[in-house]
Amino acid sequence: MTGDPTLxxxxxxxxxxxxxxxxxxxxxAPVLEPMVTEAEKLGGSRPNIFIDVSQVDKLDTxxxxxxxxxxxxxxxxxxxxxxxxxxxxxxxxxxxxxxxKGAPASDTMTVTITGMLDQIGRSVAGFGTTIVxxxxxxxxxxxxxxxxxxxxxxxxxxxxxxxxxxxxxxxVPIVGLITFLIGCIISQQGIFHFRKFGAxxxxxxxxxxxxxxxxxxxLVAIMVAGRSGSAYTAELGSMKMREEIDxxxxxxxxxxxxxxxxxxxxxxxxxxxxxFLGAMAALYGGGLVAWLYGGVDPEAFxxxxxxxxxxxxxxxxxxxxPVMAAVIGIVACVEGLAxxxxxxxxxxxxxxxxxxxxxxxxxxxxxxxxxxxSIGM
Amino acid sequence: xxxxxxRAGEATDAIIRVRDITVQFGSxxxxxxxxxxxxxxxxxxxxxxSGAGKSVLTRTIIGLVPKxxxxxxxxxxxxxxxxxxxxxxxxxxxxxxxQQGALFxxxxxxxxxxxxxxxxxxxxxxxxxxxxxxxxxxxxLRPEVADRFPSELSGGMIKRVALARALALDxxxxxxxxxxxxxxxxxxxxxxELVRTLQRTLGLTVFMVTHDxxxxxxxxxxxxxxxxxxxxxxxxxxDMQASQHPWLRAYFHGKRARAVMGS
Numbered sequence: 001m002t003g004d005p006t007l008x009x010x011x012x013x014x015x016x017x018x019x020x021x022x023x024x025x026x027x028x029a030p031v032l033e034p035m036v037t038e039a040e041k042l043g044g045s046r047p048n049i050f051i052d053v054s055q056v057d058k059l060d061t062x063x064x065x066x067x068x069x070x071x072x073x074x075x076x077x078x079x080x081x082x083x084x085x086x087x088x089x090x091x092x093x094x095x096x097x098x099x100x101k102g103a104p105a106s107d108t109m110t111v112t113i114t115g116m117l118d119q120i121g122r123s124v125a126g127f128g129t130t131i132v133x134x135x136x137x138x139x140x141x142x143x144x145x146x147x148x149x150x151x152x153x154x155x156x157x158x159x160x161x162x163x164x165x166x167x168x169x170x171x172v173p174i175v176g177l178i179t180f181l182i183g184c185i186i187s188q189q190g191i192f193h194f195r196k197f198g199a200x201x202x203x204x205x206x207x208x209x210x211x212x213x214x215x216x217x218x219l220v221a222i223m224v225a226g227r228s229g230s231a232y233t234a235e236l237g238s239m240k241m242r243e244e245i246d247x248x249x250x251x252x253x254x255x256x257x258x259x260x261x262x263x264x265x266x267x268x269x270x271x272x273x274x275x276f277l278g279a280m281a282a283l284y285g286g287g288l289v290a291w292l293y294g295g296v297d298p299e300a301f302x303x304x305x306x307x308x309x310x311x312x313x314x315x316x317x318x319x320x321x322p323v324m325a326a327v328i329g330i331v332a333c334v335e336g337l338a339x340x341x342x343x344x345x346x347x348x349x350x351x352x353x354x355x356x357x358x359x360x361x362x363x364x365x366x367x368x369x370x371x372x373x374s375i376g377m
Numbered sequence: 378x379x380x381x382x383x384r385a386g387e388a389t390d391a392i393i394r395v396r397d398i399t400v401q402f403g404s405x406x407x408x409x410x411x412x413x414x415x416x417x418x419x420x421x422x423x424x425x426x427s428g429a430g431k432s433v434l435t436r437t438i439i440g441l442v443p444k445x446x447x448x449x450x451x452x453x454x455x456x457x458x459x460x461x462x463x464x465x466x467x468x469x470x471x472x473x474x475x476q477q478g479a480l481f482x483x484x485x486x487x488x489x490x491x492x493x494x495x496x497x498x499x500x501x502x503x504x505x506x507x508x509x510x511x512x513x514x515x516x517x518l519r520p521e522v523a524d525r526f527p528s529e530l531s532g533g534m535i536k537r538v539a540l541a542r543a544l545a546l547d548x549x550x551x552x553x554x555x556x557x558x559x560x561x562x563x564x565x566x567x568x569x570e571l572v573r574t575l576q577r578t579l580g581l582t583v584f585m586v587t588h589d590x591x592x593x594x595x596x597x598x599x600x601x602x603x604x605x606x607x608x609x610x611x612x613x614x615x616d617m618q619a620s621q622h623p624w625l626r627a628y629f630h631g632k633r634a635r636a637v638m639g640s
Binding site (some may be wrong): 025026027029031051060061062065066069089092093096097099101241320340341343344345352 | 481482483494497498499500501507510511512514515516520526527528529542546547577578579580587
């Protein structure tokens with residue numbers, strides 16, 4: 001009933017008839033296209049060309065367009081091309097495609113050296129913008145906290161508690177587990193290498209200083225950036241996509257006060273708690289390995305630990321936590337609000353929230369190290 | 378052989394045949410032994426109270442919602458016993474316009490419309506572009522829209538682009554889920570007109586879920602009404618108005634219906 005499409009050439013005096021037959025439909029479009037392109041080359045060979053479509057069983061947009069395209073390119077070469085034998089049912093379809101203007105060329109993406117250099121330039125310049133955005137958000141959050149301090153009733157306690165549960169309480173198991181394992185590894189490596197000098201016991205000093213000053217808080221901050229920073233960006237980003245943030249604004253609410261302040265506060269409270277728990281878990285893990293693997297019994301471990309570390313070490317570590325939390329929170333919120341309409345944009349900003357969050361956390365840690373070294377702590 | 382005589386010859390043959398469909402979510406039975414036929418070449422309007430399961434039936438036919446009993450045949454293929462290959466063949470012959478458009482947000486209008494074509498047919502970029510512009514023209518959009526992203530389009534434009542994507546492979550059957558919801562009355566009227574024109578030019582069968590009385594009145598050949606998990610009435614607009622069923626009376630003789638019919 002519906003056969004493969006064909007396009008036959010029949011010479012008629014000084015004219016030419018192109019007889020189309022079969023199904024000129026989407027299914028056969030891959031066959032039809034080269035056939036039509038071939039026939040287009042006949043243009044100019046004869047002054048009169050008929051495209052006879054009376055034998056076509058089925059026609060759809062693809063077929064109708066290809067016939068129309070054939071007619072156009074033949075006409076362009078000066079020949080007089082006509083479509084003949086069109087049945088009444090299909091004439092409206094052909095009329096429809098006749099209205100299509102030549103397709104404007106599509107912008108194809110070309111990868112060139114200049115393009116790549118251009119991209120690098122833009123991202124370097126973009127770094128400055130990032131800093132400005134972060135400072136801007138910091139200011140907005142501080143201004144919002146000021147407003148809340150003046151009118152404490154506008155503070156969103158329920159929301160803050162909800163986020164505190166999400167970023168703190170629910171993070172305890174994974175943070176505890178990972179810091180415990182890191183403590184174990186530091187201790188094992190320390191003992192393994194210190195044993196060569198017979199300095200086994202100094203592993204306690206290393207563990208105490210490293211965990212309390214640096215590793216504990218840094219590791220927890222990186223985990224929180226990955227776990228909660230990404231969640232904040234995704235939440236705010238999808239709210240932005242669905243115009244929820246615009247809705248809040250039109251109802252007279254400040255999105256910073258309603259959405260961002262509770263999240264920031266939850267993070268600033270959560271990170272010191274998690275850092276403390278993480279440090280304890282790491283010390284416990286380290287102590288356990290020192291006992292089981294290094295033969296340092298718990299009593300000796302604790303005694304040595306008391307000598308090795310002072311409260312300063314602990315303060316140096318824990319003071320960094322809220323600052324790092326604020327950095328993570330601000331980066332996450334800036335990225336969340338920068339999300340545009342597409343799913344791809346949400347993905348990009350969530351990625352860059354985590355990447356930038358971790359980067360700034362490490363930069364902060366470096367700044368703190370210089371600061372504490374210069375005040376002699 | 379022409380499509381019209383083709384259709385006239387097969388008018389008795391149903392393009393969608395739904396038999397004793399039962400769909401249940403938890404303990405709520407949404408569809409309960411429902412039967413429905415959609416004839417080739419018609420525009421069927423599908424109405425019913427909110428929450429009656431109109432979208433559920435559409436999604437069940439398309440295969441997005443599992444049913445617990447019954448049989449669905451589309452183009453004469455039983456979708457339960459069909460092989461993956463047969464199913465793909467059926468899916469290629471239907472197009473679906475989702476309620477929210479469901480355009481791919483990270484692709485441009487051009488890429489959205491070309492997506493199904495590119496997957497199924499191996500064509501040159503030139504032909505892909507030309508077909509895309511033909512489809513854009515058919516749904517009444519200007520070629521400049523082609524390189525915009527869905528987030529840069531208005532609600533009405535999203536519906537039109539989604540329709541163009543549904544029509545990309547020249548399907549024989551289109552499902553429209555509330556095509557005119559969220560459009561202004563003039564835009565909605567244009568859309569009805571568009572569906573009618575496309576149905577005539579392309580010889581489509583249209584299955585349209587709608588709440589819009591204007592659409593029912595101007596675009597649909599036949600109306601089916603869903604209630605209590607079953608089809609409570611099916612027929613022409615005149616049949617609907619003559620019906621004594623209380624919900625039908627309220628729907629087709631209410632204040633808004635009178636306003637539509639009076640005009």
